[in-house]
Amino acid sequence: MTDQVPDQGAAQRAAQDSAMIPVPVIYEVLADDTLSRISAKVYGDANAWRRIFEANRDLLDSPDDLSLGMKLVIP
DSSP: OOOOOOOHHHHHHHHHHHHTSOOOEEEEOOTTOOHHHHHHHHHSOGGGHHHHHHHTTTTOSSTTOOOTTOEEEEO
16 A cells, blocks of 8 residues: 655645636726726726726626716726
8 A cells, every 4th residue: 555645736736726816806987987097097008998898798888888886897
């Protein structure tokens, strides 16, 4: 009978893999916000607004459909 030593590397890799799963950020729309302004705040790039729009198509029919207090997922 052979004693087996657990593969500690496998446990570490599994922990690292689970740490890489992105957690969505929720952003609450403020007065005068636009997707471009939100994008500039969170990404540092106003032109990346389409990422936010596509992630929130269930809430937004157009990029101009923002309303105060709306909660958007930031991918």
